[in-house]
Amino acid sequence: MFCTCAFVFVVVDYDSTATIIDGKSVAEDIRFQIAEEVRQMKNAVGHVPGLAVVLVGDRRDSESYVRYKIKGCEEVGIKSLLAELPGNCTEDVVVDSVSRFNEDPSVHGILVQLPLPQHMDEERILSAISLEKDVDGFHPLNVGNLALRSRKPLFVPCAAKACLELLLQSGIELMGKHVTVIGRSKVVGLPTSLLLQRHHATVSIIHAFTTNPEEITRQSDIVISAAGVANLVRGSWLKKGAVVIDVGTNPIEDPTSDYGYRLTGDVCFEEAVKLASAITPVPGGVGPVTIAMLLANTLDSAKLAYGLATESPEL
Numbered sequence: 001m002f003c004t005c006a007f008v009f010v011v012v013d014y015d016s017t018a019t020i021i022d023g024k025s026v027a028e029d030i031r032f033q034i035a036e037e038v039r040q041m042k043n044a045v046g047h048v049p050g051l052a053v054v055l056v057g058d059r060r061d062s063e064s065y066v067r068y069k070i071k072g073c074e075e076v077g078i079k080s081l082l083a084e085l086p087g088n089c090t091e092d093v094v095v096d097s098v099s100r101f102n103e104d105p106s107v108h109g110i111l112v113q114l115p116l117p118q119h120m121d122e123e124r125i126l127s128a129i130s131l132e133k134d135v136d137g138f139h140p141l142n143v144g145n146l147a148l149r150s151r152k153p154l155f156v157p158c159a160a161k162a163c164l165e166l167l168l169q170s171g172i173e174l175m176g177k178h179v180t181v182i183g184r185s186k187v188v189g190l191p192t193s194l195l196l197q198r199h200h201a202t203v204s205i206i207h208a209f210t211t212n213p214e215e216i217t218r219q220s221d222i223v224i225s226a227a228g229v230a231n232l233v234r235g236s237w238l239k240k241g242a243v244v245i246d247v248g249t250n251p252i253e254d255p256t257s258d259y260g261y262r263l264t265g266d267v268c269f270e271e272a273v274k275l276a277s278a279i280t281p282v283p284g285g286v287g288p289v290t291i292a293m294l295l296a297n298t299l300d301s302a303k304l305a306y307g308l309a310t311e312s313p314e315l
């Protein structure tokens with residue numbers, strides 16, 4: 001008898017056994033499920049969810065993120081509306097645009113793309129979004145309810161949900177684990193740290209004033225970086241076997257790329273992959289799942305509006 005087993009030696013670039021967490025495929029699965037639920041909603045109530053995006057100014061990065069969001073909507077059958085306003089318009093014009101979407105019953109989610117031009121009061125504009133349509137989860141009441149254990153927010157910010165989804169889908173235990181979040185913004189760092197605590201992780205937060213951040217990350221089972229600083233997290237910052245979630249999406253000059261720049265994360269991937277047990281790449285990690293979570297929040301909002309759900313989903 002001959003054994004037909006073949007020994008295949010695969011040459012890999014990295015001296016690593018790290019699992020590369022595939023955000024694109026996680027996002028695709030989520031979109032598939034959302035598309036099915038949107039079809040069911042259409043059959044049940046004759047309506048689909050609607051997402052309105054307010055884009056002020058002409059930053060190229062913001063324009064491309066907004067394009068991804070609209071494309072995501074198209075893929076799952078969510079209606080999208082876009083208000084494009086010039087960067088030199090007044091704050092009142094932006095608030096008026098938000099108010100019109102607040103009153104439009106076909107709109108279930110409103111997103112004001114950040115950053116806004118410098119002369120605008122971000123808090124005033126974001127507070128104008130009605131709580132029931134705050135699919136970004138930036139409204140103070142949604143943030144406060146996320147922070148309080150006895151309460152539940154209507155919406156959790158999409159990037160924070162994406163980080164949790166990637167960890168949970170990768171089978172990574174959170175209870176009692178030491179997780180370090182780098183960054184404390186309302187978009188990523190703060191909501192991620194709050195959501196992790198709801199999953200009973202022990203959370204350290206690093207920000208721009210933290211001294212010796214690498215001493216904290218080296219003790220961490222999981223490191224989530226959302227600083228917006230390319231290659232901030234070096235291999236020497238990580239303990240062997242750590243899980244690394246890289247939220248950073250930083251454009252760096254690259255004359256060989258079509259656009260003259262390419263995207264890189266906060267984590268020095270080539271170094272981290274040698275130590276990590278699992279790691280997200282940039283691009284193709286957290287980003288696509290963040291967009292999928294925006295679609296999920298919009299669907300959840302529409303379900304509440306049409307009486308197909310009575311409360312927001314469990315966190």
Ligand SMILES: NC(=O)C1=CN([C@@H]2O[C@H](COP(=O)(O)OP(=O)(O)OC[C@H]3O[C@@H](n4cnc5c(N)ncnc54)[C@H](OP(=O)(O)O)[C@@H]3O)[C@@H](O)[C@H]2O)C=CC1
Nearest residue numbers: 159183184185187188207208226227228247248249287290
């Ligand atoms: N992939 C995705 O889905 C998403 C990616 N992003 C990306 O994530 C990154 C962060 O975004 P966002 O939170 O909006 O950015 P912000 O600039 O609002 O916040 C950055 C945070 O990082 C901290 N920070 C900055 N520099 C350092 C440093 N050297 N060491 C430690 N902490 C530091 C800041 O500290 P302090 O508070 O002290 O100033 C701040 O809390 C960006 O690259 C952004 O493009 C954002 C959203 C979604």
Ligand SMILES: Nc1nc(=O)c2c([nH]1)NC[C@@H]1CN(c3ccc(C(=O)N[C@@H](CCC(=O)O)C(=O)O)cc3)C=[N+]21
Nearest residue numbers: 065111112113114115136249282283284285287288290
């Ligand atoms: N109101 C508001 N809500 C936000 O959630 C918000 C915002 N403003 N302003 C900017 C940041 C940034 N952000 C990203 C979302 C997806 C990708 C994403 O899909 N990234 C792809 C990159 C694809 C590419 O360009 O090649 C990836 O990482 O694979 C990136 C960044 C949301 N943000």
